[in-house]
Amino acid sequence: MKNDEKDLFVKAGRLRSFGRTSSRLTTQDQEKLDNKLAPYRLNAEDAGKIKFENKLIVEIGMGNGACLANRAQNEPENQFIGCEVYKNGLNTLVNTLNQQNTQNFKICHDDARDLLENLPENSVDELIVLYPDPWPKNKQKKRRIVNEELLNLGDRILKDDGILFIATDIPDYMMWILREVYTHNTFFPTAISPEEWATAPTWWHSTKYEQKAIKQGRKPWYMTFKKNVDKSNTKCDPLV
Numbered sequence: 257m258k259n260d261e262k263d264l265f266v267k268a269g270r271l272r273s274f275g276r277t278s279s280r281l282t283t284q285d286q287e288k289l290d291n292k293l294a295p296y297r298l299n300a301e302d303a304g305k306i307k308f309e310n311k312l313i314v315e316i317g318m319g320n321g322a323c324l325a326n327r328a329q330n331e332p333e334n335q336f337i338g339c340e341v342y343k344n345g346l347n348t349l350v351n352t353l354n355q356q357n358t359q360n361f362k363i364c365h366d367d368a369r370d371l372l373e374n375l376p377e378n379s380v381d382e383l384i385v386l387y388p389d390p391w392p393k394n395k396q397k398k399r400r401i402v403n404e405e406l407l408n409l410g411d412r413i414l415k416d417d418g419i420l421f422i423a424t425d426i427p428d429y430m431m432w433i434l435r436e437v438y439t440h441n442t443f444f445p446t447a448i449s450p451e452e453w454a455t456a457p458t459w460w461h462s463t464k465y466e467q468k469a470i471k472q473g474r475k476p477w478y479m480t481f482k483k484n485v486d487k488s489n490t491k492c493d494p495l496v
Contacts, residue, residue, distance in 0.1 A: 281343060289343060292350040298337060298362040300370035308379055310335050314413075315384040316368035317401065319465065321349035323386060326461035328353075328361045339364040339371050368401070372409035382419040383410050387465055390426040402433050407440040411483065419446075420481040421457070425466070425474040433479065443481035453477045 281289065298306070311334040315324045318338040328336045338361065340346055346363065353361055364371045372383075388401045402422060410420050420443050424430050437443050447453055456462070456478050466476055 286343075289347050289350075292354070293346060293363060293365065296350065296353060296361055296363040298364045298371075300364055300366035300374050303337075303364070303371055303374040304376055308335055308376075311381045312337070312379060313382040313384065314371075314375070314380050315339065315386065316371070317385060317388055318345070318349075319386070319463070320345040320352075321363075322352070322463050323461045324384070325349060325352045325356065325358065325361065327459050328358050329356045330459070332360055335360050335362075337362045337364060337371070339366070339368040341365060341367065369405065369409060372406075372413055375413045377412055378415050380413045380418060381415055382421060383414055385420075385422045386463075387423055387425065387469075388429070390424070390429045392426070392428070397432070400429070400432065402429075402436055404436065404440060407436065407442055411442045414483045416483060416485045418483045420483070422479045422481075423466075423476060424479075425469040425476045430477050430479070437481055442484055444484050446480045446482055453479050 311331075313324070313327070313334060314337045315321075316339045318324050318340045319342065321338045321340065324336055324338045328334075338349070340349075340363070343365075346365065349363065352358075385402060385406075389399075391397055391399045407420075414420065420437075422433055424433065454475065454477065456476070457480070460478070469476065
């Protein structure tokens with residue numbers, strides 16, 4: 257097997273959508289991380305057992321979770337779940353949550369699609385995907401997380417009129433997202449002009465990744481879609 261095909265699948269029929277899961281951690285560092293994660297840890301298979309009484313916001317592939325952690329601090333009345341497999345990012349996140357004394361945040365360290373499969377139907381108010389790995393090579397694009405599978409899962413877990421929010425700074429990925437969403441015909445844009453996608457939402461907290469991207473000349477796009485309750489009555493038209 258070629259090196260770029262190694263670990264291509266996370267399980268039968270499911271392509272790996274993420275890159276590395278960690279820089280090297282010693283056994284001691286791993287134990288420390290496990291202990292810090294414990295109060296926040298949510299296993300994907302247990303997600304369906306939790307009763308969510310307040311507004312629930314879920315972010316997948318959250319990196320170090322800076323944006324979601326900031327939002328959780330500012331919205332203590334809501335509940336948040338962040339999903340990430342990169343251990344070094346999680347280490348930064350739990351330090352932030354501990355400093356903030358955050359009580360309304362759960363962390364899932366499993367494949368995001370496993371989490372979405374196990375969450376109760378119609379339980380999520382917002383599903384967020386920030387700067388997903390673009391997998392820029394043509395042979396890699398099939399590994400992009402925004403695809404029919406994700407949209408099917410989003411349709412299942414989001415409440416009626418629930419929000420799907422996606423941010424990217426890669427023009428090719430933006431066009432990819434639009435094609436996937438409009439073809440799926442389950443979500444429609446809340447913006448009435450493309451210019452609105454250049455404006456961050458009111459809850460936005462800019463990350464180090466975004467700031468670096470802007471300095472390098474890449475333009476962020478903030479795309480908000482709403483779940484279409486009556487699928488028989490809508491056919492979305494691209495804004496571009």
